[in-house]
Amino acid sequence: MSGGRSTDYNPRPMTVRTRFAPSPTGYLHIGGVRTALFNWLFARRHGGQFLLRVDDTDAERNVAAALRPILDGFRWLGLDWDEGPEVGGPYAPYYQSQRGDRYAEAVERLLATGAAYRDYATGDEIQAEREEAQRDKRRFLYSRRWMAETDADAARFEAEGRRAAVRLKMPREGACRFRDLVRGDVEFEWGLEQDHVVQRADGTCLYHLASAVDDHDFAITHVIRAVEHLSNTPRQLFITTALGYEPPAFAHVPYVAAPGGAEKLSKRKLDRYLRHHEFKAIYDRGLSVAERSRIEVSPETFNPVVVDFYRAVGYDPDALLNYLLLVGWSLDDRTERFTRDEMVAHFSLERINRAAASFDPVKLAAFQERRMQALGVDERVARATPFLERAGLVAAPPSPAELARVRDVVAAAGERIKVAGDVLDYPEFFQADGDVAYDGKAFDKRLRKDGVAPRLRRFRDRLEATRPFDAATFERTLHEFVEAEGIRIGQVIHAVRVAVTGKAVGFGLFEGLAILGPDACLARIDRALARLASQDSAA
């Protein structure tokens, strides 16, 4: 596939080029997004390009399906890629599974220059050496016993029925030094490095080789990735220089740690994180939104460690990005709120922290809340409506009347709607009068009290005569009523709220009554009164 492309040296471009290399796993990890964000920001900051490369050297057949949620996640977050899957680019293809001939070519060159050798050891033989090293409490180093130094060696091994993998012939002396843009000067003893396999016996090649070749082929200037890769860097540098490439700059960012802990955040440890109360609260909240909006909850993706969780619950992508930016990076001692442009304008690798930081979903929620407050009503309506549609509370698409209702509710609920899915806390404004569910506790506390029923009936009659039917008028009416009855405001307002909305809590009652309109309000009060009467007689 590499066609007529000249293979050896790409001219080092003047522009910054970064990449994020997802492997098609079917989900986008929150820590991965943070790394991707740093890459994206750095490229945008310097007017360069950000690209996506698909690390599918271990290819299975459903790469496309497993990649889609990841690309969707990037799109949702607004992290656009200049080159990569779906958009292509001048260095296509961007799938490692399609670049095999480039890797094979590189392996040949490595072999030709003596930077690599054909190795005929079997897995068991390597394993035996490894165990021996373990027993001697020393770091394993392959003996090179089955290394084919000549064609004759190779022929002899092959006659034994052995098949060759290709290993790097790592230096056994000296040190590999390089300057990491986050960690400063780092040094690794060459003598401690393995003779890593770069090509399997079946001819397929491995990640490190592919990565080094691709980074060169794609003219990547800055490799910004998680620290897990720090110790992989010497072997990649070895490959890179053996191939005659100019190495990119490296920046290894710390991993994102588990909530309240220090170990690496892992998608597979959800059960353990749920023991963390705050984490569980976020999860439960999301779960209730998902249930009510009938979102399919798969343990694979409905997980606060996976980005899709936040989309499903109605978080704002900018809030997530803003929060993630601050996990391991800061501008100064007080700036926390960043618009996308501000992030781009201020981001720098120098200010990335060296220590791992734990993921705090509660602080993320705080960012989300503030972000939501900053959005106008129209925007909040646009985000909330799909949740109501999925819950079957409005038609899809909603009628003009429904849309007006959504707008009224969202405006009245104001800051109570912290994630778009929170709109589902107010189903009573979208349900038929007879469908409104009563909170039993609230009903007992506010309505099942001596004297409440007759008073509620008197208030109902006053309400019926009240015009115009708006919040300000209700407030006046209520105060007049309270004075006439010689009671405190709390002695009637809670009863009205429970009767009309079924709940003890909610946004301003007067706004609520106005939104519902006279017919619904009166019908609901009558219904509550009837329920009170029937249950009293039953009891």
Place this chain on the structure above:
RNA sequence: GUCCCCAUCGUCCAGAGGCCUAGGAUUCAGCCCUUUCAAGGCUGAGACACGGGUUCGAAUCCCGUUGGGGACGCCA
């Protein structure tokens, strides 16, 4: 086990020898506001892991201890 890294409030960060009786955010507690719930306002609690140096002076530099973590694949 071997190699490497990290270490400031519960959590995220600021701090690059004197501006630090350590600052901001979040969380938590109390108060105010209030028809409930939120929001908001105010107040408060809360940290330089420990031990040695260096220095007139150390959260900041050095060494050690302890603790935590990561990497050690014919995975990516």
